[in-house]
Amino acid sequence: MHYWSPSLDVDHEFEKLVNRMHPPRVTVDHITDKKSTLIKVDSANKRGSLLEVVQVLTDMNLLIKRAYISSDGGWFMDVFHVTDHNGKKLSEDNVADRIQQSLGPRGCSFRSLRGSVGVKYASESTTIELTGRDRPGLLSEVFAVLADLKCNVVAAEIWTHNSRMASIVYITDDETGHPIDDPDRLSKIKQLLFYILKGDLDMQGAQTAVSVESTHTQRRLHQLMYADRDYDLSDGTSGTRNGLVTVENCAEKGYTLVNVRCTDRPKLLFDTVCTLTDMQYVVFHATIIAEGAEAFQEFYIRHTDGCPISSEAERQRVIHCLEAAIKRRVSEGLRLELCGEDRLGLLSDVTRIFRENGLSVTRAEVTTRGSKAVNTFYVMDSSGSQVKSETIEAVRNAMLVETETMLNVKEEETFRKSKVSGQESGGGFSLGNLFRNRSEKFLYNLGLIRSCSEVA
Known part of the structure; x- marks a missing residue:
């Protein structure tokens, strides 16, 4: 790479x-x-x-x-x-x-x-980098594949912008808790995830990379989205x-x-x-x-x-790239926070529930604190409409029954627009x-x- x-x-x-x-x-x-x-x-x-x-x-x-x-x-x-x-x-x-x-x-x-720039060490896990065309249910499929391959997700961050998706996922072997460094197993993980990202329509643009090297997550996400030309309008x-x-x-x-x-x-x-x-x-x-x-x-x-x-042409490119950088982290959608006992397949179940209730994830931050999974998702209705209260209630009930996790809806802090x-x-x-x-x-x-x- x-x-x-x-x-x-x-x-x-x-x-x-x-x-x-x-x-x-x-x-x-x-x-x-x-x-x-x-x-x-x-x-x-x-x-x-x-x-x-x-x-x-x-x-x-x-x-x-x-x-x-x-x-x-x-x-x-x-x-x-x-x-x-x-x-x-x-x-x-x-x-x-x-x-x-x-x-x-x-x-x-x-x-x-x-x-x-400013690399952070993540020597206790294996790093997966994914880029491709965003679509409803994509994260659910990615996490389902990782669960089937006995990969435990200890942290992840996902950005979407301008119909593109970039994510960095940190995984360990579910049995040993150690990073996965077997070349054959890594190759299989990479191949299956590539098929997921490619889908039926997006024959180009999907990229996967699996390594045991270290990275600074948000720094690398900017690089991935920039390389994927998410600034093209x-x-x-x-x-x-x-x-x-x-x-x-x-x-x-x-x-x-x-x-x-x-x-x-x-x-x-x-x-x-x-x-x-x-x-x-x-x-x-x-x-x-x-x-x-x-x-x-x-x-x-x-x-x-x-x-x-x-x-x-160069001037316009700088404008478009900076505007893309500003918007990548702007979280569209409703913010949902989940906290529960971490286990293999938890993210697969959570994102499946979102998909079954017609929700698309626009951004996500996944962390593990001890034995607890603390996850933040920004979701929208798959049609682009505002998420209905009855949908959130259905998701909350499903989370309690199927994953034993608590779901909280957080109001995003909004800044008053000043006239300039x-x-x-x-x-x-x-x-x-x-x-x-x-x-x-x-x-x-x-x-x-x-x-x-x-x-x-």
């Missing part, structure tokens, strides 16, 4: 040397901002630094309310205003140590495994319901300016930075504001060859007019904030 070359090994060893000589310096400031904790990261600059830092903060379940990024030259400087999930300042005293350990020479480099239009992206060149400085404006949600910055990195763009400066119902992101980028965007000047027009906008307080002016003078008016 991924291949190494001698040059990659040399580059990786050189990166480790630079990291040891100039390790990232992380400082945490609880005083300057009354509402959030400031996390400042200084380090030697290398490609992927921004994504590495954002991923660490995201994995710590921190909300990034503001960020100022500068990486021109050989040094990388970030300032993040973060809170916990309750919107409160951080109370832990070891935050700086935890971040520094993740980013330091003993942490995972963004090219340390499989060419992925069948009607040729640019979606604006969940996000608005504008791209324009700032000729004087040789950058391309990318503005993202959409409803705020957790992990939004991680999603957009992942996409820019996968598309081989480098973020030189950025300003992020996500303190209300909407989020504003301003990036100054160049391609890894040092050039800004040079064609209309020029929102309905397709023209560009700049965050420069939003920055007024002293600290921001100070950061601007240091070069940590670059407004559009400066480079236009």
